[in-house]
Amino acid sequence: MTELLLGQVIHFSGDPLLEGPEAAHHIAQGGVVVADGRIVALGEAAAMRAAHPQAQVHDYGAELISAGFIDAHVHYPQTAIIASWGKRLIDWLNAYTFPEEMRFGDPAYAAQVADTYLDLALDHGTTSMCSYCTIHPESVDAFFTAAEARGMRAFAGKTCMDRNAPEGLQDTPARAYDQSKALLEHWHNRARLSYVITPRFSPTSTPAQLEALGALWAEHPDCLMQTHLSEQVDEIAWVKGLFPEARDYLDTYEAFGLLGPNGLYGHAIHLEPREIDRLTEVGAALVHCPTSNTFIGSGLFDMAHLAPRLRVGLATDTGGGSNFSMLRTMAAAYEIAQLRHNPLHPAQLWWLATGASANALRVGDRIGNIAPGMEADLIVLDLASTPVIAQRSARADSFWEALFPTIMMGDDRAISSVWVNGKKLR
Numbered sequence: 001m002t003e004l005l006l007g008q009v010i011h012f013s014g015d016p017l018l019e020g021p022e023a024a025h026h027i028a029q030g031g032v033v034v035a036d037g038r039i040v041a042l043g044e045a046a047a048m049r050a051a052h053p054q055a056q057v058h059d060y061g062a063e064l065i066s067a068g069f070i071d072a073h074v075h076y077p078q079t080a081i082i083a084s085w086g087k088r089l090i091d092w093l094n095a096y097t098f099p100e101e102m103r104f105g106d107p108a109y110a111a112q113v114a115d116t117y118l119d120l121a122l123d124h125g126t127t128s129m130c131s132y133c134t135i136h137p138e139s140v141d142a143f144f145t146a147a148e149a150r151g152m153r154a155f156a157g158k159t160c161m162d163r164n165a166p167e168g169l170q171d172t173p174a175r176a177y178d179q180s181k182a183l184l185e186h187w188h189n190r191a192r193l194s195y196v197i198t199p200r201f202s203p204t205s206t207p208a209q210l211e212a213l214g215a216l217w218a219e220h221p222d223c224l225m226q227t228h229l230s231e232q233v234d235e236i237a238w239v240k241g242l243f244p245e246a247r248d249y250l251d252t253y254e255a256f257g258l259l260g261p262n263g264l265y266g267h268a269i270h271l272e273p274r275e276i277d278r279l280t281e282v283g284a285a286l287v288h289c290p291t292s293n294t295f296i297g298s299g300l301f302d303m304a305h306l307a308p309r310l311r312v313g314l315a316t317d318t319g320g321g322s323n324f325s326m327l328r329t330m331a332a333a334y335e336i337a338q339l340r341h342n343p344l345h346p347a348q349l350w351w352l353a354t355g356a357s358a359n360a361l362r363v364g365d366r367i368g369n370i371a372p373g374m375e376a377d378l379i380v381l382d383l384a385s386t387p388v389i390a391q392r393s394a395r396a397d398s399f400w401e402a403l404f405p406t407i408m409m410g411d412d413r414a415i416s417s418v419w420v421n422g423k424k425l426r
């Protein structure tokens, strides 16, 4: 069946972080044609109606049709502990995260949280994400099963740890390798799912475990590898103590085969010049998690310096991040860039939450934009979703002025419809 979505449309012909806002395009009265899970065409509403007279029409009026949001770094098992008060990273892990993650060996509990997380993500307009699971293979099975049932393009992996974590949350180098490999062989490239090799971060993996996961990645270089890098200053000092031979934090991954073009490095706030040069040389991706960075007090990501050099995605880092909404996450990215005296344009913020995150995950040719042939993961936004936003957007004299109040003040109330793989889910 062919379907035609009518409304305002935002789409991109390039990267606004590199080319400026001109790479973003707005169609005031537009249409997007969808068939068999794909985007067939987009353009002026009248032209789309004329070219596809048989299509079933969904008229969204003045609402905005966009590619779905892509959250490039989340921990779905932390759904229930989001917004836990007031700790530094290491205390926060020990006080809240690790006790909760212990529970995911129970497949029923893992399935329940996976369902809750994915439903909340979709309610907030997030149609794809890259998630850490827990040490338990059951947590990976639960997440992928729930994502597959919803038809979502999703990325995830078993989080590996074999030191500096509670006994019940540790594996070994051999078990990390064997379980990751078995999960990879079962789930990778099944439906719209991708397995991601996932050492949590170097403080919780021995060199032997990092080496085992580096070997697994070398056997499956098409897989993504995700981890954390240089989030907090005291964490970096800890890493230096644990790896006295390492030149810097990145070297604790590089030395064990965990630096590569399909690597995703979350946070990356306090990078040294050598680390930036090496990440750039290999073509790795960084993931900016602004609500997490302010919530846990980590620091200010340097978007203006890094985005021209590297692929950078945007993420909530649920539950170190304090919100499921990629709108709130864009607002936090804007605020951090302001504190760095490098303001971001709304087009750049929107791109970070869609196409840039897709590029970070190496699927920018499939999701993250509206273009013929791309997969039909679409959201529809009400740009007047609350009285405060409505009265501001009513005074706007350009599309960007009308959109920006929703970026700064919007939440799940702004998401009026969600399409995944060409199917309307909300």
Ligand SMILES: [Zn+2]
Residues within 6 Å of the ligand: 073, 074, 075, 228, 266, 317, 320
């Ligand atoms: Zn994280």
